[in-house]
Amino acid sequence: APVKVTKICCIGAGYVGGPTCAVIAVKCPQIRVTIVDLNAERIAAWNSPDYRLPIYEPGLVDVVREARGRNLFFSTDVDKGIEEADLIFVSVNTPTKKSGVGAGSAADLNYVELATRRIANVANSSKIVVEKSTVPCRTAESMRTILEANSKPNCRFDILSNPEFLAEGTAINDLFNPDRVLIGSLQTPEGKAACDALASVYANWVPTERILTVGLWSSELSKLAANAMLAQRISSINALSAICEATGANIDEVAHAIGYDSRVGPKFLKASVGFGGSCFQKDILNLVYLSESLHLPEVAAYWRQVVEMNEYQKRRFSKRVVDTLFNTITGKRIAVLGFAFKADTGDTRESAAITLIKDFQSERALINIYDPKVEHSQIWADLQEASPLVPLDSIKKQVTICSSALEACKDAEAVVIATEWKEFQEIDWETVYKKMNKPAFVFDGRLLLDADKLRRIGFKVTTIGRAAPLVQGSVPN
Numbered sequence: 001a002p003v004k005v006t007k008i009c010c011i012g013a014g015y016v017g018g019p020t021c022a023v024i025a026v027k028c029p030q031i032r033v034t035i036v037d038l039n040a041e042r043i044a045a046w047n048s049p050d051y052r053l054p055i056y057e058p059g060l061v062d063v064v065r066e067a068r069g070r071n072l073f074f075s076t077d078v079d080k081g082i083e084e085a086d087l088i089f090v091s092v093n094t095p096t097k098k099s100g101v102g103a104g105s106a107a108d109l110n111y112v113e114l115a116t117r118r119i120a121n122v123a124n125s126s127k128i129v130v131e132k133s134t135v136p137c138r139t140a141e142s143m144r145t146i147l148e149a150n151s152k153p154n155c156r157f158d159i160l161s162n163p164e165f166l167a168e169g170t171a172i173n174d175l176f177n178p179d180r181v182l183i184g185s186l187q188t189p190e191g192k193a194a195c196d197a198l199a200s201v202y203a204n205w206v207p208t209e210r211i212l213t214v215g216l217w218s219s220e221l222s223k224l225a226a227n228a229m230l231a232q233r234i235s236s237i238n239a240l241s242a243i244c245e246a247t248g249a250n251i252d253e254v255a256h257a258i259g260y261d262s263r264v265g266p267k268f269l270k271a272s273v274g275f276g277g278s279c280f281q282k283d284i285l286n287l288v289y290l291s292e293s294l295h296l297p298e299v300a301a302y303w304r305q306v307v308e309m310n311e312y313q314k315r316r317f318s319k320r321v322v323d324t325l326f327n328t329i330t331g332k333r334i335a336v337l338g339f340a341f342k343a344d345t346g347d348t349r350e351s352a353a354i355t356l357i358k359d360f361q362s363e364r365a366l367i368n369i370y371d372p373k374v375e376h377s378q379i380w381a382d383l384q385e386a387s388p389l390v391p392l393d394s395i396k397k398q399v400t401i402c403s404s405a406l407e408a409c410k411d412a413e414a415v416v417i418a419t420e421w422k423e424f425q426e427i428d429w430e431t432v433y434k435k436m437n438k439p440a441f442v443f444d445g446r447l448l449l450d451a452d453k454l455r456r457i458g459f460k461v462t463t464i465g466r467a468a469p470l471v472q473g474s475v476p477n
């Protein structure tokens with residue numbers, strides 16, 4: 001295998017492959033980076049002259065502006081990309097299987113397999129193949145089997161696992177200053193040489209003590225485990241938020257007190273309406289499936305509970321909205337602010353907002369949605385997918401997409417904060433209050449708003465992780 005990497009190809013121009021390889025191009029001007037994808041529309045967007053990129057990520061445009069056309073290229077010619085490269089990232093999607101064995105929890109590795117077979121068919125020289133998509137343990141082994149069974153003579157493939165830990169919304173910063181880079185390889189001389197080759201790419205900007213090299217399977221498991229542990233923190237704090245709501249304890253105070261213990265740490269303890277995103281649920285379910293396949297049912301049940309708690313949290317929140325609005329929201333207008341699964345992204349995968357809105361739909365409420373970044377077409381697609389049996393026309397009779405928070409709140413009975421967009425803090429709540437029906441309710445599912453200030457304006461405020469005020473209008477502790 002080549003020891004020095006000069007040409008990189010990334011298969012998959014999505015949320016992971018796009019930003020990751022764009023940053024590699026910026027940090028390694030001596031390396032030619034080509035990102036390929038079968039989706040021509042996506043590639044066209046990456047190549048658009050006015051930088052209307054297919055994903056929204058703070059700082060991404062600047063990175064692409066700097067490197068595109070210099071040593072960063074986007075193309076639909078997958079085969080050419082493979083042929084030219086000495087190192088190939090496989091960064092394709094790995095959704096949860098919808099049918100067949102393991103439906104609902106196992107990863108659909110079809111895209112990984114197709115990309116791997118493509119590499120095997122097309123390659124005429126040795127390659128380092130890097131698994132970048134989050135995949136269950138031992139996928140690298142399957143990739144190796146496919147590549148070895150289909151390779152040509154004098155064509156050697158070394159497989160590495162190099163999971164990506166970036167979070168959406170902070171991807172560029174995470175890539176510039178990663179907590180760590182993890183590279184897994186076979187512990188053979190060839191495997192270690194391939195590992196060194198990839199490590200030296202990252203060493204262009206990542207301090208070497210942050211580049212961790214481990215065995216292939218440790219690397220694959222670490223990615224699933226890291227996401228499972230992070231999600232577990234949120235489900236733990238959300239479980240405590242239910243106790244707070246029932247007792248008068250305040251979840252922010254509890255989280256603060258817990259986080260002060262240096263063994264626990266303060267980050268990632270924000271109670272919410274439930275976690276979303278493409279990774280947490282999917283990776284935990286992969287871990288559950290893996291545990292079951294290994295005949296470890298107790299381990300599977302332990303991790304499954306993290307996802308169940310998240311479902312419970314979403315259901316609990318929509319029920320609280322209905323209960324507070326005098327047990328019925330039929331025909332009432334509810335403004336849902338935020339549709340993305342977290343702030344600073346236009347991504348909606350597994351967003352809690354989708355579940356809440358579906359609950360409101362089945363209670364026959366009227367729903368106004370506003371999100372600063374999510375495309376309207378995406379919202380319709382998500383709502384249609386959530387209710388496959390309801391015609392889109394009927395959905396559109398119940399749901400309106402608005403172009404500002406103020407517009408969404410007009411004539412509404414209640415405002416629901418589903419995503420922690422900073423701009424919702426800066427809303428002119430006095431004006432919102434005037435435009436809403438009375439009593440005007442606010443449900444803060446993100447601990448985002450100053451509840452006391454809103455109460456002084458006249459709102460009835462319900463906050464996640466806090467008891468409802470005993471006397472309407474009084475300020476809870």
Ligand code: UDX
Nearest residue numbers: 164165166167168268269270272275276277279341342
């Ligand atoms: C996550 C991991 O953080 C990242 O390391 C991994 O590579 C991919 O999965 P991401 O899903 O992009 O990243 O976002 P993250 O910031 O982790 O948030 C996930 C969900 O948890 C969001 O819905 C967020 O709102 C929610 N969350 C996060 C909370 O509800 N409370 C918190 O304290 C933190």
Ligand code: UDX
Nearest residue numbers: 225229254255256257258259260261262263264265266
């Ligand atoms: C614990 C809390 O740490 C402390 O803050 C609280 O006030 C009382 O309970 P303690 O039970 O004395 O303190 O010891 P601790 O160090 O927390 O260990 C508890 C158990 O967990 C021990 O059996 C320890 O061996 C085990 N442990 C701890 C692990 O198995 N792995 C670890 O990483 C840490």
Ligand code: ADP
Nearest residue numbers: 012013014015016017037038039092093111115
């Ligand atoms: P992630 O969040 O993991 O980056 P995305 O769905 O955003 O996932 O991106 C994965 C991308 O991979 C998609 O744009 C998809 O078109 C692309 N892709 C899937 N299979 C292949 C393949 N065999 N060859 C090239 N691109 C592929």
